[in-house]
Amino acid sequence: MRRKILTHNDCYQAGRHIRPAGVMVHSTGANNPNLSRYVGPNPNNNDWNRPGVGACVHAFIGLEEDGTVNTVQTLPWDMRGWHAGASANNTHISFEICEDGLDDAEYFAAVYQEAVELTAYLCELYGLDPLKDGVVICHSEGYRRGIASNHADVMHWFPKFGKNMDTFRAEVKQKMEEKYEGADWSKEARDWATSNGIIAGYGDGEYGWGDPVTREQLAVILYRLQSK
Numbered sequence: 001m002r003r004k005i006l007t008h009n010d011c012y013q014a015g016r017h018i019r020p021a022g023v024m025v026h027s028t029g030a031n032n033p034n035l036s037r038y039v040g041p042n043p044n045n046n047d048w049n050r051p052g053v054g055a056c057v058h059a060f061i062g063l064e065e066d067g068t069v070n071t072v073q074t075l076p077w078d079m080r081g082w083h084a085g086a087s088a089n090n091t092h093i094s095f096e097i098c099e100d101g102l103d104d105a106e107y108f109a110a111v112y113q114e115a116v117e118l119t120a121y122l123c124e125l126y127g128l129d130p131l132k133d134g135v136v137i138c139h140s141e142g143y144r145r146g147i148a149s150n151h152a153d154v155m156h157w158f159p160k161f162g163k164n165m166d167t168f169r170a171e172v173k174q175k176m177e178e179k180y181e182g183a184d185w186s187k188e189a190r191d192w193a194t195s196n197g198i199i200a201g202y203g204d205g206e207y208g209w210g211d212p213v214t215r216e217q218l219a220v221i222l223y224r225l226q227s228k
Contacts, residue, residue: 001071006049011056016080020126024092025138027153033100035062039072057083061114062098069110085149108161120175130172
């Protein structure tokens with residue numbers, strides 16, 4: 001992953017933020033898998049790092065100049081994106097997968113896996129359960145829920161290669177669990193901290209063990225500890 005924030009996009013200039021409650025998966029709807037089309041630079045000067053685009057997502061997945069698949073972060077994760085055309089802008093982090101001709105199995109497999117890993121990372125970062133209803137959805141699912149505009153992505157593409165959003169969510173969950181398979185060394189400490197009320201988590205059994213800790217949160221943890 002690399003970072004190129006689209007600071008000239010009107011969405012970034014608006015400067016609004018959200019508390020992320022989910023991840024919405026999009027695809028671009030155009031036969032151009034190159035990241036430069038969207039994050040620049042490109043010879044047509046039509047990337048999204050300029051005013052007047054009217055849309056902005058938090059990341060793009062596609063081809064770098066050397067032909068490798070990568071993710072480029074284009075907004076801070078907690079900034080309000082312009083991606084859903086409705087209320088999901090207020091709740092969901094978004095990313096676009098750059099489409100090709102929708103007929104290349106190798107390219108699809110690579111960008112699909114990259115999307116799984118990005119979504120797992122974001123779910124870990126914000127303590128989200130990808131299997132919980134409405135947390136990880138695509139644009140077309142958002143439309144059916146009344147929280148996004150009428151777009152078909154990504155269900156016009158994923159089924160061509162035997163995938164759908166249910167398989168995607170399951171693979172995100174599996175990726176997150178794989179990360180913690182080697183975390184048995186901390187299990188006793190985690191169990192002690194939760195059973196003694198030192199770590200309260202997000203509710204519904206979600207503790208966000210991979211999340212960063214702010215100074216404020218550390219102060220609360222230390223206060224609870226000395227109160228025992």
